[in-house]
Amino acid sequence: DVKVTQSSRYLVKRTGEKVFLECVQDMDHENMFWYRQDPGLGLRLIYFSYDVKMKEKGDIPEGYSVSREKKERFSLILESASTNQTSMYLCASRGPRVGVTEAFFGQGTRLTVV
Amino acid sequence: AQSVAQPEDQVNVAEGNPLTVKCTYSVSGNPYLFWYVQYPNRGLQFLLKYITGDNLVKGSYGFEAEFNKSQTSFHLKKPSALVSDSALYFCAVRDGRGSTLGRLYFGRGTQLTVWP
Numbered sequence: 389d390v391k392v393t394q395s396s397r398y399l400v401k402r403t404g405e406k407v408f409l410e411c412v413q414d415m416d417h418e419n420m421f422w423y424r425q426d427p428g429l430g431l432r433l434i435y436f437s438y439d440v441k442m443k444e445k446g447d448i449p450e451g452y453s454v455s456r457e458k459k460e461r462f463s464l465i466l467e468s469a470s471t472n473q474t475s476m477y478l479c480a481s482r483g484p485r486v487g488v489t490e491a492f493f494g495q496g497t498r499l500t501v502v
Numbered sequence: 503a504q505s506v507a508q509p510e511d512q513v514n515v516a517e518g519n520p521l522t523v524k525c526t527y528s529v530s531g532n533p534y535l536f537w538y539v540q541y542p543n544r545g546l547q548f549l550l551k552y553i554t555g556d557n558l559v560k561g562s563y564g565f566e567a568e569f570n571k572s573q574t575s576f577h578l579k580k581p582s583a584l585v586s587d588s589a590l591y592f593c594a595v596r597d598g599r600g601s602t603l604g605r606l607y608f609g610r611g612t613q614l615t616v617w618p
Contacts, residue, residue, distance in 0.1 A: 392545070421605070428511075430592065430610035431546075446605070478545055488534045488553045488596070491606060493545035 391415075394479050394494035401501050407466040409497050411479030419482040420462035421491065422446075422454065424475045431478065437462055469501045504529045506595050508609035515583050515616055523578040523612045525593035535576040536594040536606065537567055546592060552576060563587070583616045590614075 395410035413420065419438050423431040423446075433446030435454040443454050451473060455463045462481075466473055477497045483489040505528045515521045527533055534553055538546040550561025557569045567578045578591060590613050594606040 397543075423608075428610060431608040433605060436605055480546075488551070490536060490548040490551055492548070493538075495545045496543070498543070 392479055392481050392492050392494040394497050396497050397495060399497055399499045401469050401499065403470060403501055405469045407469050407499070409464040409477055411462045411494055412460050413481040413492070414460065415481065415483070416459065417481040417483050420456065421480040422462065422464045423478045423480065424448070425478055426475050434464065471501050473499065474501045475499060504595055504607045506593050506607055506609035508593055508612045510612050512613045512615065517585055517616050517618050518582055521580050521583040521587070521614065521616070523591050523614060525576045525578065525609060526574050527576060527595045528574065529595050534596040535569065537561065537565070537578050538592045538594065540590040540592065585616050585618055588614055588616050
């Protein structure tokens with residue numbers, strides 16, 4: 389079974405802190421994604437990556453950056469955390485760029501910025 | 503532009519009754535459609551997908567979905583609901599072109615509650 393692991397389930401950070409959310413997948417997937425989930429807004433794509441060191445902005449990239457130095461790991465960085473970044477963050481990975489395969493999600497990180 | 507609409511924020515149904523969770527989509531080219539389920543404080547779990555072929559797709563936990571091209575819909579169904587089906591359901595679409603690099607567009611989700 390595909391496993392997508394996010395480093396923390398719950399995280400509390402202070403305003404202005406630099407925050408790192410880590411995601412690791414074990415199926416050699418090319419594509420990895422970071423979403424945030426807020427009530428009534430569904431899932432919104434922050435960034436995605438289709439290869440090592442490659443990244444693409446999603447719909448709401450402001451205030452975030454990402455890093456993909458190794459194929460299995462995709463990190464989301466909040467440069468200076470703010471209270472409006474309090475949210476559930478979901479990482480996902482997907483198989484070959486060609487072909488229609490489903491995405492697999494991590495368990496989520498609930499981040500609270502105080 | 504690609505988009506997904508889930509017109510109902512909430513669906514309530516009695517255990518044992520059939521359930522339907524609605525989804526309509528807008529996409530360029532042929533659509534690839536997905537349903538996911540999310541239990542409280544968990545990530546999303548894949549239920550089923552439509553790529554091509556038979557319009558009725560069967561998935562996990564007894565769920566199925568019907569693709570209707572003329573109505574641009576992909577409604578999720580189950581003949582007999584269980585209390586344990588209570589969860590948040592997301593419809594997602596990916597278009598058939600390569601330019602979007604495989605990203606999915608999600609609806610806002612529908613909270614399904616099945617009461618005993």
